[in-house]
Amino acid sequence: MPKFETPEPIMARIDAGAGAVRLTATDRSDTVVEVRPRDESCGSDVWAAEHTRVEFRDGKLVVSGAKRGLPRFRGGAIDLEIALPSRSRVYASLASADMRADGEFADFRFGSGSGTVHVGSVAGKIKGASASGSFSVNTVEGYASLATASGAVSVGNLDGELRFKAASGSLNVATLRGGVKSRTASGSVTVSAAVRGAVSAHTGSGDVAVGIPEGTAARLDVSTGSGVVTNQLQPSEGPELGDQTLVLQVRSGSGDVNIHRAPAHETVGG
Template sequence: MSLFTTPEPISVRVEAGAGSVRLSATERTDTAVQVRPDDATCDADVWAAEHVRVDFRDGRLTVSTPKRSRHRGGSVQIDIALPSRSRLHATLGSADLRAEGEYGDVRLAVAGGDAAIDAVIGKLKAASGSGSIAVQTVQGYAGIATSSGSVRVETLEGELRFKAASGSLSIDTLRGTVKSRTASGSVILEAGVRGVVDAHTSSGEVAVGVPEGTAVKFDITTGSGVVTNRLQPADGPEGDDETLVLHVRSGSGDVHIHRDPAAAPAT
């Protein structure tokens, strides 16, 4: 195990081909890195673990697995314990990433692996091929692009820009702004408490749940898609009502708007 003194948040760069990367960000004054082979009985995994590069200087930690060749592949497990609100830059092949805790700015490049992050308080920039991306909380700006991978955000309190071919986007709770552009990918919003939804899709589905206490302003246009609106007409916001603005453009995709009684608009 490698141990470094880090009294403040650091910058971490991880490059992993195959295996798994686990980060745990907590209130601590050091950073620990542990590398293990995925399978201790596999020569390729053992070789890969022995050749992982770990370097720390000037507040920057770099952890990278060796490049694959025809003769050696290898899958490793990388565990990093680091200070909360550190910055993260990860490039993944088929490796999976799990980042627990709170992070500052985050950049992700995911090919076929899956990535899951607890909370991003700074900027998030992510790109995915077929791998999925899941974030519990986004407080700042996020830009996510995917080919066929799925993206899930549990709570969006900032701004999200999403681009996809067939990849889908799902948001549990929105208290911010989301702008999406998809070909056949769907956009599912469970509870739009307040903010703006600007969704353009060729054939993807758009579904928005609206909690009690939130008024909605519509601007929906579709070609051959079906629009289903299960909200009751109203004159406008009343009292302390939150407001959700919907701009939806769809070619052949269906649009569904419904009241979500299970969601509450409380902050």
């Protein structure tokens, strides 16, 4: 079990094929890496764990799984656990491995084939792309750029800017205090509580649903070709004193658009 003294946040670069990756970021002064075969009775899993490389130098941790091209490559799946300091930066390349990253990270970047990725909190930038795997993040306080072919993307609290691109993949944002720009072919876009900022959603056939809390005045620019637009907001002459403001633009070819008041319990924080 490699252990390194890391009194400051580090940069971690992870390359994993199959299996599971678990990151735990806490207030600590060291970094601990543990690599295990997913199934200790499986020869290929044991081989994969034995051929996983762990290196640390000048604040940079590199964990590289066994790759095709190695002599007697046998594939296999590993369980990788890393405990590291809070606000570290992570760069991860995943084939089919799942990843769970708990805690707060400064920056987080990942590429995933078919695995599931979950991240706790990102204070800076998060950038991710997946083919068919799903992705979720609890809190983003900076900038996010997320893309998927067919996976589902979920963001809890967004206090920043998000750019989202997808074919049939969907986007769900629980609480927005910032900006969302999304482009999808057939994927749906849902913002449960858009407190303030701007939402721009362009889709071919996907549905768009936006909840707007009481106390938020919205300017709407919405159109759809053959879909149905449902607007449950009452018209007003403009924002009242103390109101938050939201700009909503939706362009859809054949998808439905639903704009409604968000229930009070869906708005988190102030």
